[in-house]
Amino acid sequence: MSAAAVFPVDRDLLSAFRRGQREALERVYRLHVRTIESYLRALVRRAGSRDLGQPSAMADLLQEVFARAFSDRARQAYDGVRDYGGYLGTIARNCVIDQLRMRGREVLTDGSDHWFEASAATDRDDDHDPQVTTVLTAYLADLQPPLQAVYEQRFVRGCSQEEASATLGLSRRSLRTAEEHLRRGLRKALVRAGISLTELRASERPLPQLVAAAPVASSGAPK
């Protein structure tokens, strides 16, 4: 069933969603999060805001979209008939506009970025440090099949723990342990390759001068 069609045919879900039940919220979230993420990426790309396209900023935006959508007022305002993806898309667009305004940027002004058209656009992020990409590729190539399967489910497909556990036949605890193993292994691989997080950040291409920040403080020795 498509995400767009779920509410009109599942009135129990709609009722639970309006009551703010966690399971209903999570089901709605999982149905839409990737489409909304793609839409947000398209919007910030169009706005030329590279900083909003960074993963941490994108996580901020996504959380803000769903926090607004999950507010009592927004849940009650949804009529249960309209395409909920479009409803979320409107919230997402407003969130981006708010963020751009906070940064003193020009806002999106035309209405041609209909949400599903934009979300269908390519959203591949090619802006990775090549050193890190090389280390990651080598690390993944050496993974044992069980860990590769966990990686595929969680980091490629973006599945929830519940989905991944069911697919792989693992307990959620085992899944979390495998994820920790993946992180620990990658951390070691990065260190072995001599990649410094500090140097990596320092070598990143400068962000556009969206704002003018004054020096934070005069010099001083850290404690």
Place this chain on the structure above:
Amino acid sequence: MKTTWSDAELDQILARGRLGGPAYDRIFEGAARGTGRRPARRAAWAALIPGAALASALGVWALVGHAPPQPFRSKGGSGVQPAAVQIGCAAATRAVCRAGDTLMFKVDARVAAGYLAAYAVRAGGGANERIWYFPASDGETPFVHAGPDAVVLDRGVAIGPEHAPGDYQVTVVLSAEPLRRAQLEGAGAPAASVRAQTTLRLRVEP
């Protein structure tokens, strides 16, 4: 060489710069709670406020920062956002902190978000006599998610002997990326990364 890659950073790398399953999980938890993202680890000196205590602190929140000498200012130049950041002690019943109290940070996530750095300078002391709060000694920096409400960080600062009684100026910086102490000690903070900053007054009594 700094090697303290956080779980979130490793997750981003594993997901090749996208948002993977663990990130989606965290985002849902934050959206469902309407609160900020939890820091990955705690520093040795930092007090992790238990959930119940945090709720209690929210209920008895006492602003111990005096009237700020300068209001919170968006670096975008779009205006001033007063009281977007507040500091206070969970145990305070009046506007002071004492040794043993936990200093907490409250951010209005509607108007300010990002990685939070903070340090204090004692009034009358030299600028080089800083007491660093964040980034912590292990490099960890709390993160405040944009959201519909004010957020109290679940990581506080234990007021210890390094805080001699007196008045302090506490500088708080919110940035798009975690900043190192060295970046905050001069003009080295990447301008585009700093979203906002403010200075608050804090009084510590014996």
